[in-house]
Amino acid sequence: MSIELDQVTKRYQAVPVVNDVSIEVAEGEFLVLLGPSGSGKSTLLRAIAGLTEIDRGRVSLHGRDVTHVSAREREVGFVFQHYALFRHMTIGENIEFALRVRHAKAAERRARRQELLRLVALEGMDHRLPAQLSGGQQQRIAVARALAHRPKVLLMDEPFGALDAKIREELRRTIRQIQRELGISTILVTHDQEEAFALADRIGVMHQGRLLECGKPDDLYTRPATRFVSTFLGAANLLLGYRSKDGIRFAPPGNPAPAAASPVHEIVTVLRPEEVELASERKGLKSTFVGHARVEEVLFGGAVERLRVRMQDRGTVASAVKGAAASADGTLLEVTRTLPEKRQLPVTPGQRVALGARRIHVLPTPVSSFSAVATTEDDCARIAGSPLLQALSTRMLTRINHRIEPAIVQPPNGKPARALAPLGVAAVESGPGGAARVEWLLRHGATQVLCLDPERPVPARVVIHAVSDAALRPTMAVASSLLRNLPAEAAFLDIQPQELPEDERATQLRHLLDARSEAAAVHGLDVRTELRFGDSATELSKELAAEDTALLIVGLPLAPAADAWQRLRPIAKLLDARGGGPVLIVRAAT
Amino acid sequence: MSRFRQPSILPGFGLTLGFTTFFLSAIVLIPLAALIIKGSSPSLAALKDILLDPRAIASYRLSFGAALLAAVVNAIFGFIVAWTLVRYEFPGRRLVDALIDLPFALPTAVSGIALTAVFAPNGWLGEKLASVGVQVAYTWVGVVVALILIGLPFVVRSVQPALIEVQRDLEDAAETLGASPWQIFRRIIMPAVLPALLTGFTLAFARGIGEYGSVVFISGNLPMKTEITPLLIVIKLEQFDYQAAAALGLAMLVMSFVMLFAINLVQAWGRRRHVAAGR
Numbered sequence: 001m002s003i004e005l006d007q008v009t010k011r012y013q014a015v016p017v018v019n020d021v022s023i024e025v026a027e028g029e030f031l032v033l034l035g036p037s038g039s040g041k042s043t044l045l046r047a048i049a050g051l052t053e054i055d056r057g058r059v060s061l062h063g064r065d066v067t068h069v070s071a072r073e074r075e076v077g078f079v080f081q082h083y084a085l086f087r088h089m090t091i092g093e094n095i096e097f098a099l100r101v102r103h104a105k106a107a108e109r110r111a112r113r114q115e116l117l118r119l120v121a122l123e124g125m126d127h128r129l130p131a132q133l134s135g136g137q138q139q140r141i142a143v144a145r146a147l148a149h150r151p152k153v154l155l156m157d158e159p160f161g162a163l164d165a166k167i168r169e170e171l172r173r174t175i176r177q178i179q180r181e182l183g184i185s186t187i188l189v190t191h192d193q194e195e196a197f198a199l200a201d202r203i204g205v206m207h208q209g210r211l212l213e214c215g216k217p218d219d220l221y222t223r224p225a226t227r228f229v230s231t232f233l234g235a236a237n238l239l240l241g242y243r244s245k246d247g248i249r250f251a252p253p254g255n256p257a258p259a260a261a262s263p264v265h266e267i268v269t270v271l272r273p274e275e276v277e278l279a280s281e282r283k284g285l286k287s288t289f290v291g292h293a294r295v296e297e298v299l300f301g302g303a304v305e306r307l308r309v310r311m312q313d314r315g316t317v318a319s320a321v322k323g324a325a326a327s328a329d330g331t332l333l334e335v336t337r338t339l340p341e342k343r344q345l346p347v348t349p350g351q352r353v354a355l356g357a358r359r360i361h362v363l364p365t366p367v368s369s370f371s372a373v374a375t376t377e378d379d380c381a382r383i384a385g386s387p388l389l390q391a392l393s394t395r396m397l398t399r400i401n402h403r404i405e406p407a408i409v410q411p412p413n414g415k416p417a418r419a420l421a422p423l424g425v426a427a428v429e430s431g432p433g434g435a436a437r438v439e440w441l442l443r444h445g446a447t448q449v450l451c452l453d454p455e456r457p458v459p460a461r462v463v464i465h466a467v468s469d470a471a472l473r474p475t476m477a478v479a480s481s482l483l484r485n486l487p488a489e490a491a492f493l494d495i496q497p498q499e500l501p502e503d504e505r506a507t508q509l510r511h512l513l514d515a516r517s518e519a520a521a522v523h524g525l526d527v528r529t530e531l532r533f534g535d536s537a538t539e540l541s542k543e544l545a546a547e548d549t550a551l552l553i554v555g556l557p558l559a560p561a562a563d564a565w566q567r568l569r570p571i572a573k574l575l576d577a578r579g580g581g582p583v584l585i586v587r588a589a590t
Numbered sequence: 591m592s593r594f595r596q597p598s599i600l601p602g603f604g605l606t607l608g609f610t611t612f613f614l615s616a617i618v619l620i621p622l623a624a625l626i627i628k629g630s631s632p633s634l635a636a637l638k639d640i641l642l643d644p645r646a647i648a649s650y651r652l653s654f655g656a657a658l659l660a661a662v663v664n665a666i667f668g669f670i671v672a673w674t675l676v677r678y679e680f681p682g683r684r685l686v687d688a689l690i691d692l693p694f695a696l697p698t699a700v701s702g703i704a705l706t707a708v709f710a711p712n713g714w715l716g717e718k719l720a721s722v723g724v725q726v727a728y729t730w731v732g733v734v735v736a737l738i739l740i741g742l743p744f745v746v747r748s749v750q751p752a753l754i755e756v757q758r759d760l761e762d763a764a765e766t767l768g769a770s771p772w773q774i775f776r777r778i779i780m781p782a783v784l785p786a787l788l789t790g791f792t793l794a795f796a797r798g799i800g801e802y803g804s805v806v807f808i809s810g811n812l813p814m815k816t817e818i819t820p821l822l823i824v825i826k827l828e829q830f831d832y833q834a835a836a837a838l839g840l841a842m843l844v845m846s847f848v849m850l851f852a853i854n855l856v857q858a859w860g861r862r863r864h865v866a867a868g869r
Contacts (some may be wrong), residue, residue, distance in 0.1 A: 088781045
C-alpha cells in the first residue's frame with residue numbers, strides 16, 4: 001500500500017474534525033476525497049503531508065510509519081489551492097527549491113527543471129516571476145515544483161478551486177495525464193463532484209469528519225450506502241418504502257395490520273431523477289408504479305429536461321423523506337428526462353401524471369424514520385423538537401412523525417392490543433415512567449426505541465453496548481448509521497462477568513475485535529472498543545457518569561418481546577432517571 | 591506639468607503637488623537652510639576647530655555608534671517581538687501589543703528618568719548588575735539602553751504588517767519540499783520581511799541619532815566619555831556660542847543624511863526586486 005491511514009482522528013478544541021478515518025491507497029492510484037466544505041477533507045490531507053499533527057491513529061507511506069515524522073522528511077508533493085509559489089523567486093528557482101535545499105548540484109537542478117517544465121508544457125518560462133503568469137500556469141508550476149524531489153505521493157488540496165471553468169478542465173486533463181505517466185499515488189481533495197468523476201480511480205466521500213464511503217465512481221453512484229452519499233453524488237429522491245415478502249411497496253401498511261399480513265419493514269429507497277418514468281396515467285407506465293403527481297415546474301436544461309413534480313394523494317403514495325421537500329400538501333420529487341422522452345409526452349405545469357420507477361436502490365441503512373410517541377400532541381411536539389431528534393432528522397433527511405398513543409401509560413399487565421408500534425425509531429420521553437413506555441413499545445413490536453429527555457443537548461459521545469453476541473451486528477449497523485450523522489466519538493463497550501475464566505476472556509476479546517473489523521468493513525465505521533469485567537448496569541452507569549451527555553445504544557437479541565424486556569431490566573433505572581442522556585434500544589431485527 | 595499627470599483618487603495634481611512642496615519647505619527645507627547658512631558662516635579654519643575638536647569627535651562617535659548599536663539590537667529583538675505578536679495567540683497579547691507603543695507616547699525625559707532610576711548603581715537592576723561588575727547608568731551602555739527603549743516600537747510596527755502578509759501556505763509549501771526551519775526562515779520569511787525590517791531599522795537609527803531627552807539623564811554627560819552630540823549643541827547654546835551650535839548641527843545633518851540616503855538606496859534596490867516579484 002502506498003498510503004495507509006489507520007483510525008486517524010484530529011480534534012480542534014475537543015471537536016473531532018477528522019473522526020476515525022482509515023483508508024488505503026494503492027500504488028499509482030488516484031483517490032479523490034470529496035466532501036462539502038468543513039467535512040475535514042483538507043485537514044486529513046494536511047495530516048497525511050505532516051502539516052497537521054493528529055491526535056490519534058497512524059499514517060504510513062509505503063509501509064513506513066510516518067505518524068511522528070515531520071512534513072519535510074515525509075517526501076510528499078503538496079499542491080495548494082492558491083498555488084503558494086514563492087513570489088520573490090523566478091519560476092526556475094521555484095521549481096529548483098526542493099533540490100536546492102537538498103544541496104543538489106547545479107547541473108542536476110537544471111536538468112530536472114527542464115524536465116519538469118516540459119512535463120507541464122511551460123518550457124522557456126524559467127526566468128519569469130510567478131506574478132507574470134496566469135492562474136492556470138501558476139498552478140502548473142506549483143505541480144512541477146511539488147514533483148521536483150521525486151515524491152512517491154502527490155497530495156493536492158482543491159488545486160482547481162481558484163481557476164475558471166475552462167482552464168480548470170484543461171488543467172484537469174494535464175494532471176490526470178501526468179499522474180498516469182509518473183504512476184504516482186495521488187490524493188486530491190475537492191468539493192466538486194464533476195471533478196471527482198473525471199479524475200478518480202476511487203472516490204472517498206467525507207462528511208462531518210468521517211469517511212462515509214469509498215469506492216469506484218460508478219459503484220458509489222448506483223449503489224450508495226448512505227443518505228448523504230446518495231444525495232451528494234448527483235441528485236436523488238429519497239423515498240420511504242415498505243418491504244414485506246410480497247416485495248416493496250410505497251404505500252404505508254394499515255394500522256392495525258390485517259391478521260394475515262406478513263411482517264413489514266420500513267426501508268429507505270433512492271430514486272434517481274433519471275430513473276423516474278412519466279406517463280399520463282398508470283396504465284401507460286412500463287415500470288413500477290410509485291404514485292400520481294402534479295407537475296410544478298419545467299426547466300429546459302439543454303440535453304435534458306428537469307421537472308419538479310409533487311405527489312399529492314398522500315393516502316396511496318410514498319411518504320417523503322427528503323427534508324425540505326416534504327410538506328403537508330405532498331412531496332416534491334425531481335425528475336430529469338431526455339429529449340426523446342420529452343417528445344413522447346410533453347408536459348406543462350399543473351398537469352397530472354403517473355410516476356413509475358425504472359430502478360430503485362434500497363439503502364442498507366437500518367434507520368429509516370422517526371416517530372415521536374406520547375399521549376398528547378403537545379408532548380409529541382416536545383419530543384420531536386429535542387435537539388438530538390432535530391439534528392438526526394435534518395442530517396438524515398428524514399421526517400419525524402407524531403403518534404398519539406393514549407395506551408402507552410397503561411400498566412403492561414394487560415393483553416397487548418392489536419395496535420402496532422410505529423415502524424422505524426420510536427422516540428419517547430425519559431424520566432418517571434420512561435421504562436414503562438419503552439416496555440409498551442417493545443411489547444407492541446417496536447424494534448428501535450429511543451428514550452430521551454427533550455431538554456438535553458446533542459450528545460458529544462456515543463457508548464455502544466450489546467447484551468448478547470447475537471445482538472452485536474445489528475447494533476453495530478444502527479450505531480454506524482447514526483454515527484455517520486452525529487459528529488460524536490464512539491466507543492464500543494463489552495461487559496463480561498467478573499468471574500469469567502482467563503481463556504474465555506481471550507475468546508471474548510477476539511469476538512469483540514472481529515465485530516469491530518466487521519463494522520469497519522461493512523459500515524465503513526471505526527469505533528474504539530473496550531472490554532470490561534463486572535456488572536453491566538454498574539459499568540454502564542460509570543461510563544455515562546461523565547459530565548458530558550452521552551448517547552447509549554443498547555442492543556437486545558431478537559427474542560419474543562417480553563424476553564427482550566427482561567434483558568433490559570438491569571438498565572431500566574437509566575430510563576426512569578430524569579435528565580439523563582438518551583438511550584437507544586435496538587432489537588436485533590434484520 | 592500635464593505630462594506628469596496620472597489618474598488618481600486624490601483630485602488636483604497641481605493642488606497636491608503644491609501642498610507637498612509648501613509643506614516640505616515650511617517644515618523641513620527652510621529651517622534646514624537656515625541651519626546650513628548659520629552653520630557655515632564662520633571661516634573654514636574656525637569651522638574646522640569646532641568640528642574636529644576632540645570633544646566633538648568623541649560625541650559623534652557616541653551618538654552614531656550608540657544609535658547604530660541600538661538600532662541593530664532593536665532590529666533583532668523587535669523582529670522577535672513582532673513575530674511573537676503575529677504568530678502566537680497567548681493571554682495578554684493585546685496588552686503587550688498596546689505596550690509596544692508606550693515609548694512613542696511617553697515624554698522622552700520621563701523614560702530617561704525612569705531608566706536612570708532603575709539602572710543607577712543603587713537602583714533595582716543597577717544594584718544587581720553592579721554586583722557582577724557591570725555599570726549601565728552613566729556609561730555608554732546606558733546611552734544604548736535608552737536608545738533601544740526609544741527605537742523598539744519603530745521596528746515592531748514596521749515588521750508586524752509584513753509578517754502578517756507572509757502566507758502560512760508558503761511555509762507549508764517549503765516544508766513539504768524539504769526545507770528545514772532555518773531554510774524556511776532564510777529563504778522564505780526573510781526575503782518577504784527584509785524591506786520592512788530595514789525601514790524599521792532606519793527609523794530607529796534616525797530616531798537614535800537625534801534623541802536627547804531620555805539620554806541626558808542616564809548618560810551622566812561626562813565630556814569625552816558619555817556626552818552625545820545633541821547635548822554638546824545644547825551646551826554651546828547655553829554658552830551663547832550659536833555659531834558652534836549651528837556648525838555641529840550641520841555636521842550631524844550631513845552625516846545623518848548620508849547614512850539615511852545610503853540605507854534608502856539599499857531599500858530601493860530591495861524593493862525593486864520585490865515589486866518586480868509582483869507585490
